[in-house]
Amino acid sequence: MTNFALMNFILDAVVKAVKHIYNTDITSAEINLQETRKEFEGQITVVTFPFTKFSRKGPEQTGTDIGEFIKNEVPQVSAFNVIKGFLNISLSDEYWIDELYSNIATEDFAVFQPNSKKVMVEYSSPNTNKPLHLGHVRNNLLGFSVAEILKAAGYDVVKANLVNDRGIHICKSMLAWQLYGNGETPESAGMKGDHLVGKYYVIFDKEYKKEIEFLKAEGKTEEEAKKHAPLIKQAQILLQKWEAGDSDVIELWKTMNTWVYDGFGKTYKALGVDFDKFYYESNTYLLGKDIVEEGLAKGVFFQKEDGSVWIDLTADGLDEKLVRRSDGTSVYITQDLGTAQLKYDEFGMNESIYVVGNEQDYHFKVLFLILEKLQKSWAKGLYHLSYGMVDLPSGKMKSREGTVVDADxxxxxxxxxxxxxxxxxxxxxxxxxxxxxxxxxxxxxxxxxxxxxxxxxxxxxxxxxxxxxxxxxxxxxxxxxxxxxxxxxxxxxxxxxxxxxxxxxxxxxxxxxxxxxxxxxxxxxxxxxxxxxxxxxxxxxxxxxxxxxxxxxxxxxxxxxxxxxxxxxxxxxxxxxxxxxxxxxxxxxxxxx
Known part of the structure; x- marks a missing residue:
């Protein structure tokens, strides 16, 4: 008899007691059961206040009436006590001994039957321009554990990892390696691949800051200097070449990503986490464009004069959100809309859990609301498992300045x-x-x-x-x-x-x-x-x-x-x-x- 059955066992006894003593029919749904507080004797507590309307007695006397009936009628109940409106029930030693041998000590204790529900848990979601850090550690451990708990509870679970393997941040590492790397590899440097690529991301940031300061000294504003620094322009050109399929750029991108994945794999193994499915942003960043057209056709989205496409969420307490730029390119949420559809098309899960830090709370509110307005049947099953930042006694993590708390x-x-x-x-x-x-x-x-x-x-x-x-x-x-x-x-x-x-x-x-x-x-x-x-x-x-x-x-x-x-x-x-x-x-x- 599990604790669930124990609840039913007590509920049935209370229903019978109320019928016998007060000639009143109640359902188990009307009974409030609680775990007995540690300072009182007993294991299960019945709240008696609701029964006073038909017992026409105070809550303590009502509890005593019900307690005496249960103790006399139910052999497994050894004692009871009443504290104000709370009936505390003690089960006999014989009951608990039998519970140990016939249930807890058996092979199928706490083994749930499959419940025919599928859940995807997406976690980790690293960028391929730097190693995993302390924030990623909490993310990975949280996602893995939630997946294991859901599996234990009878769910069919898919562990997914959406890797952010493209974009300007990746191109920064690539460019720095081209300019300052002298052909360095993980083998020649004696470094894990993700650490090597992260090293060049930090180098880019330092050199970029030098250029900004130089341009500011020439009279440019901070914003102008950031925009016109030669390094950032070169990185943007690299991204354009990548998106255009330039073979040399693609080859370098693949090589450096291979280094990173090898490094990530070692960290994942040390952390003891795994995945059933990998998605890559390089394959999904163009997804969502069809959804934009669908939203326009349904009147969920609207187009401005410059050709950009938006959704107005002000009536929902949010703001207007851009879903496609005027030049026809996607924004981040466009990709997320498409990826959400892809995941459902592939796995048809009942629930999709995104394990992402709380700095993205607003993004997921918008994402889920858009999918609901698009009348996606699966949108109600989307859940953002938002988590807080991890600090060390020495202070907060800072990733781009080379002072990140590295996972390894x-x-x-x-x-x-x-x-x-x-x-x-x-x-x-x-x-x-x-x-x-x-x-x-x-x-x-x-x-x-x-x-x-x-x-x-x-x-x-x-x-x-x-x-x-x-x-x-x-x-x-x-x-x-x-x-x-x-x-x-x-x-x-x-x-x-x-x-x-x-x-x-x-x-x-x-x-x-x-x-x-x-x-x-x-x-x-x-x-x-x-x-x-x-x-x-x-x-x-x-x-x-x-x-x-x-x-x-x-x-x-x-x-x-x-x-x-x-x-x-x-x-x-x-x-x-x-x-x-x-x-x-x-x-x-x-x-x-």
């Missing part, structure tokens, strides 16, 4: 921090060198991922690498260590292979089983809210609850064999839920550490 550097720093903390605790003295390196990566990435995912995606956060690797805090390593502790206990134990059920539970045992039983509910809630933080914080509560149980009750030295076998089963089940929960966050849990 961050991963290396996390591994180094994990190594330092782990060695100080003396936990790896018997590990081989290879096992040590694997463990440092597992702990470092667990710390990084957990710290970024435990917070609601919408919130801006300050990432402190040292705080994230605290083995005693609200951290990934604390949960990983708890899992390793359980595995150590299980590896040292002998089991007789039979389920030995006790007749009574200690408070810590009962609390842990109650918490474990909520796992399916947690997955469903996280999937609905597109929020990995719900899973992250739940798994932390499991780890805390298990450690409390572990410290209060001996497992291998239990007073009798029955208690020992039961506690081993409870331990094994806790490890299983912790492992699956952490996997939904993309976090590995070590067998030992």
């Amino acid at each position: 550097d961050l991963i290396a720093e996390m591994e180094a921090t994990a190594k330092q903390v782990t060695e100080e605790l003396g936990k790896v003295n018997d590990f081989s060198e290879e096992d040590k390196q694997e463990l440092y990566h597992t702990i470092g990435m667990g710390a990084l991922k957990y710290f970024l995912l435990k917070v609601d995606p919408k919130k801006r956060l300050l990432f402190d690498p040292n705080e994230s690797v605290d083995f005693q805090g609200h951290t990934g390593p604390f949960i990983q260590y708890t899992h390793a502790r359980i595995k150590s206990v299980l590896n040292r134990a002998t089991t007789n292979g039979t389920a030995v059920e006790p007749t009574q539970l200690a408070t810590e045992e009962r609390d842990l089983i109650v918490l474990l039983s909520k796992f399916p509910e947690i997955i469903a809630e996280a999937a609905k809210g597109h929020n990995p933080g719900i899973v992250a914080n739940y798994v932390y509560e499991i780890a805390k609850s298990y450690n409390k149980f572990y410290h209060e009750h001996s497992i291998l030295q239990a007073p009798d064999e029955q208690a020992k076998q039961f506690r081993l089963q409870l331990s094994a089940t806790s490890a299983k839920v912790i492992s699956k929960g952490m996997n939904l966050l993309g976090i590995a849990v070590p067998e030992r550490m």
